[in-house]
Amino acid sequence: MTTVADTSNKTSFEPATHGFDVARVRQDFPILHQSVHGHPLVYFDNAASAQKPQAVIDAVKRFYETDNANIHRGVHKLSVRATESYERARIRARDLLGARHQEEIIFVRGASEAVNLVAQTFGRANVTSGDEIVVSHMEHHSNIVPWQILCQQTGAVLRVAPVNDQGELIFEEYEKLLSPRTKLVAMTHVSNAIGTIVPIRDVIEKAHKVGAKVLVDGAQAVPHLSVNVKELDCDFYTFSGHKFFGPTGVGILFGKKDILEHMPPYQGGGEMIRSVTFEETTYNDLPHRFEAGTPNIAGGVGLGAIIDYVNALGFGNIAAYEHELLAYATAALEAVPEVRLVGTAANKVAVISFVVDGVHPHDVGTILDQYGIAIRTGHHCAQPLMARFQVPATCRASLAFYNTRQEVDALVAGIRQVVKVFG
Amino acid sequence: MGDLDDLYQELILDHNKSPRNRGELENATCKAAGHNPLCGDRVTVFATIEDGIIKEITFDGAGCAISTASASLMTESLKGKTLEEAKALFKGFHGLVTEETEETEDGPGLGKLAVFSGVCKYPARVKCATLAWHTVHAALSENGDTVTTEDDE
Known part of the structure; x- marks a missing residue:
């Protein structure tokens, strides 16, 4: 299997949104600086439990x-x-x-x-x-x-x-x-x-x-x-x-x-x-x-x-940064033809639920994990809502203010690998 | 990504895409439903037993690739087996996916089922692989209740 493009070398960058310096903020969270299965950890399971700053x-x-x-x-x-x-x-x-x-x-x-x-x-x-x-x-x-x-x-x-x-x-x-x-x-x-x-x-x-x-x-x-x-x-x-x-x-x-x-x-x-x-x-x-x-x-x-x-950090700064990150992630995921978003409310926080055509969320989650990407898959303790959308489960990427566009790119690359494995 | 290839082997992907023996069995003499509450996977196993031999066996339900392929391959390997042989296969399969043990000479020949040997490296996915087997175990024990994977530690 090929490897997902190594995003760590990219120089592209996070726009400094409203003075919110995500690179500096990330330094406050020691757990983020580790490799999982040989890839930089991308932690997108914040809605389940968020990471803790050194403070x-x-x-x-x-x-x-x-x-x-x-x-x-x-x-x-x-x-x-x-x-x-x-x-x-x-x-x-x-x-x-x-x-x-x-x-x-x-x-x-x-x-x-x-x-x-x-x-x-x-x-x-x-x-x-x-x-x-x-x-x-x-x-x-x-x-x-x-x-x-x-x-x-x-x-x-x-x-x-x-x-x-x-x-x-x-x-x-x-x-x-x-x-x-x-x-x-x-x-x-x-x-x-x-x-x-x-x-x-x-x-x-x-x-x-x-x-x-x-x-x-x-x-x-x-x-x-x-x-x-x-x-x-x-x-x-x-x-x-x-x-x-x-x-x-x-x-x-x-x-x-x-x-x-x-x-x-x-x-x-x-x-x-x-x-x-x-x-x-x-x-x-x-x-x-x-x-x-x-x-x-x-x-x-x-x-x-x-x-x-x-x-x-300031709630205003966090909200502005997350708003842009959510827009970026939503557009990036929508650009993958096999991805369908579940929950597209006009007014949202940076939590994105999705399914990949023909692939069970657990298989998506296992494959993404191999690329160091942590998402949650399942019913998210909201079975009535899953029933409402007629899915047994979804994949959920829940973002926090310490997440980056680069990490979103890694998620999208990982999903493309999922599609390839099950293609 | 060697690990991932171990889990999602071609045979598993194939049985996920085109499951064998899928659907309800009209003249089933026993059936049972299984549920993995963690991921919402559901499977129902139907079987016709004659003279202690599994004549026909099918499954129905929705789940991930591992649980679908496991159910599909299970029906293939159980068809024509005696109840005793089925029990031995269940035991052998369970050992295969829960421990990193090699198949032994005197154990039951797992045949194609050996394709699930990679599962033991993914503790979160063991229950996906064993759901259909727990369900068939319940069906053959004439225990019609829904079984869950929750006692599968």
């Missing part, structure tokens, strides 16, 4: 080397430092999301846990038989299954807002689903499988008109877009640290204070209580009421570090 790795390392102790209530120096670092990260997250109060920021393991938390606390307390929960057809399984469980527990009904052939929410159909029975709308901000940006502000506004609360799954939005929960006026917003270039096992749930205050606790344990006797327990104040047990402290510290890092 995050250092912050986690430094925490364990100098500050590690359990947080809150400790009177010794290390515990005080650990608590400060962890709570500083909470403030960073508050500012990242534009929330008013730090009590509105709850540390969770990730977006999945956040959705489950809201389903089992807000949901159990407020949703009853005959009520409705509205999701979209492009949800990740983690924003479907917790609601199905809640429906089984309460007798509520799950309603699904459809998407069109481009993979966009059909807004009129969504509106038709809303009624006084709608207790909650749980919708993704950005589709993990096909990159569609949902007009979430309008979704929220319409939901509020019928008195429904809205949870926004921002796992795929926060790595690409500037989010402001005050402007969106959402009731809950969540994202995962590891998809945002931070550590695994940590994420954020934002909830409006007046809603959180009336929610029953999620898990019982240490930290979430004020006082415990065998007769009665009173619960802690926000946000600790929802944070039972010792959390992922180092993960929280790492999350704080990544927020600082991304803020320094």
Whole structure:
């Protein structure tokens, strides 16, 4: 088999978009500088988990080397430092999301846990038989299954807002689903499988008109877009640290204070209580009421570090750079006759799903891997969306601000090899 | 790219492109469905057993090149075999794709199935190769439930 053109020697170059120096940014990510199967690594699986800059790795390392102790209530120096670092990260997250109060920021393991938390606390307390929960057809399984469980527990009904052939929410159909029975709308901000940006502000506004609360799954939005929960006026917003270039096992749930205050606790344990006797327990104040047990402290510290890092790059710069990269990649893939894009929304982040004529995505993924190119193949935890597009699986190249045009060229060359093998 | 050629050998590409014994078997005496939840591959195996011998065997379903070729080649190699021989082939094939072991003299002759020897170097793809075999195993054990590849570690 011939080798894909060695892109490492190319001199072509990344336009310095709006002062965004991708070559310099790449220096911050040690993992990117390696060979896989003898080729420079091209990491296009960012929507599954993004890579971490040195600043995050250092912050986690430094925490364990100098500050590690359990947080809150400790009177010794290390515990005080650990608590400060962890709570500083909470403030960073508050500012990242534009929330008013730090009590509105709850540390969770990730977006999945956040959705489950809201389903089992807000949901159990407020949703009853005959009520409705509205999701979209492009949800990740983690924003479907917790609601199905809640429906089984309460007798509520799950309603699904459809998407069109481009993979966009059909807004009129969504509106038709809303009624006084709608207790909650749980919708993704950005589709993990096909990159569609949902007009979430309008979704929220319409939901509020019928008195429904809205949870926004921002796992795929926060790595690409500037989010402001005050402007969106959402009731809950969540994202995962590891998809945002931070550590695994940590994420954020934002909830409006007046809603959180009336929610029953999620898990019982240490930290979430004020006082415990065998007769009665009173619960802690926000946000600790929802944070039972010792959390992922180092993960929280790492999350704080990544927020600082991304803020320094600037969301505006990132969005402008990614916008151009997405346009370049979309055009490059469309130029391959055997490639069909799945999800062509007008408003997208740099996530591209595609199929190659007559070749199963897993075979595409295996061959690309031999050229050092990491993409994801499968249903992307969005089986209903795959069914909507009548494909069992797709190939997904999900790009981040550290990816380059050169890497897109390598992907296209790799796909041409796939076509050749199966030709 | 020697590795890749090991995986996608001509015979595998050929059986992927033109699968043999594909389709439903009308007078099947046993059948089973298999599912690989990781990639969404689905296969159904139909077989007619007479006097302990696999007279006819077909498969239906959609999957990647490895799973399609594996199902196709499997039906070819199982046709005319006794149930005992089929079991031995299953064992031999499983060993072939999960461990880098050479075929031994006293083991069952894997014949064309040896073309899957490259799969063991691709741990993520082993389940693709074994899906049809797990399914036929269920069909022959008269276990009509859908089998999955998830216990295939």
